[in-house]
Amino acid sequence: MARTGSRIEAAFARLVAEHRKALIPFITVGDPALATTLPLMHELVKAGADVIELGVPFSDPMADGPVIQRASERALKHGVGLNDVLACVTQFRTTNQITPVVLMGYANPIERMGLDVFADAAVVAGVDGVLVVDYPPEESAALLAAMDSRGIDTIYLLSPTSSAERIKRVAMAARGYVYYVSLKGVTGAGNIDTQEVGRKIAEIKAEVNIPVGVGFGIRDGATARLVSEVADAVVIGSRIIQEIESSTPENVIANVGKLVGSFRSAMDA
Amino acid sequence: MNKRFEAYSFPDATGHFGPYGGIFVAETLQAALLELNLEYAKAQADPAFIAEFQRELKYYVGRPSPIYYAKRLSDELGGAQIYLKREDLNHTGAHKINNTIGQALLARRMGKPRVIAETGAGQHGVASATVAARYGLECVVYMGIDDVRRQAQNVYRMKLLGATVVPVESGSRTLKDALNEAMRDWVTNVESTFYIIGTVAGPHPYPMMVRDFNSVVGKECVVQMPEMIGRQPDAVLACVGGGSNAMGIFFDYIPHGNVRLIGCEAGGEGVETGKHSASLTAGTPGVLHGNRTYLLQDANGQIVDTHSVSAGLDYPGVGPEHAWLKDSGRAEYVAVNDDEALAAFHRLCRTEGIIPALESSHAVAQAMKMAPTMSKHQVLLVNLSGRGDKDMATVAERSGLQFFCRASCQAAAESR
Ligand SMILES: Cc1ncc(COP(=O)(O)O)c(C=O)c1O
Numbered sequence: 001m002a003r004t005g006s007r008i009e010a011a012f013a014r015l016v017a018e019h020r021k022a023l024i025p026f027i028t029v030g031d032p033a034l035a036t037t038l039p040l041m042h043e044l045v046k047a048g049a050d051v052i053e054l055g056v057p058f059s060d061p062m063a064d065g066p067v068i069q070r071a072s073e074r075a076l077k078h079g080v081g082l083n084d085v086l087a088c089v090t091q092f093r094t095t096n097q098i099t100p101v102v103l104m105g106y107a108n109p110i111e112r113m114g115l116d117v118f119a120d121a122a123v124v125a126g127v128d129g130v131l132v133v134d135y136p137p138e139e140s141a142a143l144l145a146a147m148d149s150r151g152i153d154t155i156y157l158l159s160p161t162s163s164a165e166r167i168k169r170v171a172m173a174a175r176g177y178v179y180y181v182s183l184k185g186v187t188g189a190g191n192i193d194t195q196e197v198g199r200k201i202a203e204i205k206a207e208v209n210i211p212v213g214v215g216f217g218i219r220d221g222a223t224a225r226l227v228s229e230v231a232d233a234v235v236i237g238s239r240i241i242q243e244i245e246s247s248t249p250e251n252v253i254a255n256v257g258k259l260v261g262s263f264r265s266a267m268d269a
Numbered sequence: 270m271n272k273r274f275e276a277y278s279f280p281d282a283t284g285h286f287g288p289y290g291g292i293f294v295a296e297t298l299q300a301a302l303l304e305l306n307l308e309y310a311k312a313q314a315d316p317a318f319i320a321e322f323q324r325e326l327k328y329y330v331g332r333p334s335p336i337y338y339a340k341r342l343s344d345e346l347g348g349a350q351i352y353l354k355r356e357d358l359n360h361t362g363a364h365k366i367n368n369t370i371g372q373a374l375l376a377r378r379m380g381k382p383r384v385i386a387e388t389g390a391g392q393h394g395v396a397s398a399t400v401a402a403r404y405g406l407e408c409v410v411y412m413g414i415d416d417v418r419r420q421a422q423n424v425y426r427m428k429l430l431g432a433t434v435v436p437v438e439s440g441s442r443t444l445k446d447a448l449n450e451a452m453r454d455w456v457t458n459v460e461s462t463f464y465i466i467g468t469v470a471g472p473h474p475y476p477m478m479v480r481d482f483n484s485v486v487g488k489e490c491v492v493q494m495p496e497m498i499g500r501q502p503d504a505v506l507a508c509v510g511g512g513s514n515a516m517g518i519f520f521d522y523i524p525h526g527n528v529r530l531i532g533c534e535a536g537g538e539g540v541e542t543g544k545h546s547a548s549l550t551a552g553t554p555g556v557l558h559g560n561r562t563y564l565l566q567d568a569n570g571q572i573v574d575t576h577s578v579s580a581g582l583d584y585p586g587v588g589p590e591h592a593w594l595k596d597s598g599r600a601e602y603v604a605v606n607d608d609e610a611l612a613a614f615h616r617l618c619r620t621e622g623i624i625p626a627l628e629s630s631h632a633v634a635q636a637m638k639m640a641p642t643m644s645k646h647q648v649l650l651v652n653l654s655g656r657g658d659k660d661m662a663t664v665a666e667r668s669g670l671q672f673f674c675r676a677s678c679q680a681a682a683e684s685r
């Protein structure tokens with residue numbers, strides 16, 4: 001379902017008009033420090049991000065590989081929680097009204113805050129989409145209703161093992177865009193088979209009439225370029241976190257900007 | 270009074286126990302769980318599968334396990350009569366083997382050559398390594414690095430049985446993190462691998478499946494108690510970590526409305542100190558490890574560190590069926606502190622010549638607390654879920670002794 005008037009829809013419409021594909025970087029809020037997140041978000045936009053995915057730290061990130069786990073652990077050491085994530089978005093919106101922001105995380109921090117409390121706070125902060133990794137459509141009717149009634153997109157995952165039946169099921173619930181997990185495994189694992197991705201995306205596109213993004217395992221510009229030929233959006237997560245890990249507080253913003261810029265030029269070339 | 274439990278039939282078709290349970294996992298695991306669900310249903314309907322499971326329980330595990338009348342202990346306490354269901358006499362020394370045999374048979378049936386498991390105390394890891402050896406499967410066990418140190422002897426046992434033990438260094442480095450890591454392995458190697466979860470937690474169908482395989486414990490009791498005393502007990506007690514031995518003995522008693530069901534959680538240094546693992550007593554509902562249940566969590570919804578003298582109870586969640594049994598009022602849950610469990614451990618050693626697992630000692634302690642307040646004609650049935658051999662080093666250290674095997678076992682455990 002496409003939602004008219006949303007930032008996510010506007011972003012994809014603009015990209016279609018420009019014959020470009022969306023670049024969606026992922027960072028975890030509070031990694032390496034809470035104060036770094038806001039300048040990092042602005043830098044991501046400057047470097048060519050079309051949508052920003054913000055990771056909500058969780059103590060038990062079951063679907064994530066070691067790189068994103070470490071990002072979560074660093075953020076948790078500073079006590080960063082869902083409230084801080086929402087505060088970051090609020091601050092970001094004081095100067096940026098255009099770039100969509102999607103929160104990505106696990107169900108428990110949201111349930112702890114309370115679905116409606118969270119949904120109200122998210123809409124006030126200026127959140128555009130929510131991707132709850134461990135909320136498949138079967139378990140998230142309440143979230144979907146809460147988000148729908150407030151105009152926030154609920155984003156769902158599909159994977160190489162999703163059956164035709166599940167693709168249909170997700171197609172019914174999905175808002176904003178669908179996130180295709182290009183690997184069997186956790187975030188950051190191995191490298192992806194772009195031909196295989198192309199075949200599955202075609203199958204998904206037959207059922208889903210909103211944009212389809214691809215993430216997990218895209219580590220270099222060449223792969224991003226290949227993926228952008230078959231998908232509407234490319235999500236880069238672990239590779240950016242690794243850049244954060246190998247940077248100092250002084251050069252982290254510039255390094256991440258440079259990296260994201262390199263993905264942008266590869267995709268637009 | 271408990272009429273509404275006579276036709277108890279949880280979980281429902283989608284794996285829910287009232288508001289609890291369910292399948293809270295990423296899309297990447299949905300297909301695997303669906304396959305498992307279908308295969309488990311087929312196996313349960315296949316008389317040959319059931320017959321083989323029962324044969325294994327009889328000839329390999331040594332079932333049925335006896336119920337033992339702890340007369341000296343009961344007389345000393347001067348109240349209710351205490352009976353012990355002797356799961357400690359099973360092969361590998363705990364109830365865990367009932368479940369690992371069931372799941373390993375299912376793995377073999379599904380053509381998966383590799384099994385993985387998470388473990389805290391190491392009992393489930395040992396039970397998994399054992400059945401993997403028995404059925405010729407490759408076995409990888411994930412174990413928090415802190416537990417690898419605490420339970421060096423069990424690490425060595427797993428290695429002797431041919432398993433690979435992978436120390437987990439993420440998160441709080443204990444059981445919950447081992448479970449996360451095993452899930453990550455499963456999602457990556459789903460075609461070749463069967464994940465043997467060790468307790469009644471995880472996404473559906475695990476809570477149901479693990480309960481079913483362990484329910485042999487309660488099934489035997491329902492027959493044995495009338496043979497011994499002419500009736501069912503007044504209460505059934507079991508320790509609760511994830512809750513598999515408790516579900517195992519509770520399940521067939523659920524329709525017996527006059528039998529109280531009492532789950533004993535780890536109170537650690539005292540629930541009021543915050544250093545405990547009593548999720549049902551002191552936790553709040555949330556989502557972890559694929560299901561909704563009671564959790565120990567902070568104000569941000571982060572899972573907190575737990576504490577217990579017994580590694581097997583050191584888990585911040587609990588099986589979703591226990592959450593439902595608590596809310597519905599069918600079962601009661603209490604917290605038993607480290608000191609009380611240790612006292613019960615020593616007392617059972619001295620009065621009955623039985624060395625219980627520290628986990629099981631929590632249930633024994635609760636029985637010791639209750640018995641003196643009851644009449645001599647009342648009966649408490651305690652699930653003695655395991656034996657205490659694995660706990661020698663912990664108990665010795667608590668008593669101010671350095672147990673001789675600690676260093677050598679640790680060295681053996683750490684060398685690959
Ligand atoms: C002897 C024994 N009892 C109980 C437990 C706790 O598990 P559960 O609550 O699933 O029975 C363990 C776990 O390692 C154990 O070894």
